Amino acid sequence: MxxxxxxxxxxxxxxxxxxxxxxxxxxxxxxxxxxxxxxxSLITRADGTIIGSRQVAQAFTQPGYFWPRPSAVDYNATAAGGSNKSPTSTDLTDRGQELVERYGAAPQNPLPADLAAASGAGLDPHISEAGALYQAARVAEARGLDLARVEGLIRNAAVSPGGFLTGDRIVNVLELNLALDEMSRAQVG
Incomplete structure (x- = not known):
């Protein structure tokens, strides 16, 4: 005992x-x-209402917003995970083709890889600077903004997460879209 x-x-x-x-x-x-x-890393409005998190992707589908990477979990933060599909999967090929068509990609203007491939968790809140610049013309046209201003906004928002050790810069999609909303309000006001 x-x-x-x-x-x-x-x-x-x-x-x-x-x-x-x-x-x-x-x-x-x-x-x-x-x-x-x-x-x-919550982002809140002035009244304290939570808009989202800097760490979790959100679905944006309207033409006047930058779109995030595709998500195998439909942007559900409680179900993070990859698709686990083989590169030879027809489902994966069909999804890729649908994305290429959605973005209007063409051989002379290929779609950046991060806009066609989901991240490992399916919730990556960032896209490459190249992915954001690829979408700039669509966003500027949908909002009636000058393309150069939208591209400048992207370049100002882009960061190198590894400093000088990382060549590619990334942009947080939610923060970029919030800055875009501010830019649009400032143009109207």
Whole structure:
């Protein structure tokens, strides 16, 4: 009986230290080092209404907005995951063809790969700067904005996540679309 009680005490202490203690320590470090990221990197309106997160893609389908990468999970943050389809899958080929047609890609103007391929989790909030620039003419025309201003907005929003170690720059689609809304309001007002 003493061995059973000792085992229960060891199991309880292990759970307390390894589960509660570790989780609390990780949470505390995250709150101290990067509180915005630890709390979901939420974007809010002035009234406090949550618009979205900088870390999770949202579906944009209107022509006046930049479209994100395709999502194998239909942008459902509770179901992150890839499609697990083989490159030889006809479903994957059909989806790619549909995207090429949706963007109006042509051999002389090929679609950037990130606009045709879902990310591993299906929720990547970024597209390449090239992917955003590819969409700039459609967005500018739909909003009645000058193409050069929209392209400038993209270039200002683009970042190199790895600094000088990364050649390709990326753009957060939600933040870019919010800046685009601001630009449109400023033009009207």
């Amino acid at each position: 003493q061995a059973l009680l000792a085992s229960i005490r060891i199991a309880a202490a292990t759970m307390l230290i390894c589960v509660a203690g570790y989780a609390t320590a990780v949470w505390a470090v995250a709150q101290a080092v990067a509180p915005d990221g630890a709390n979901g």
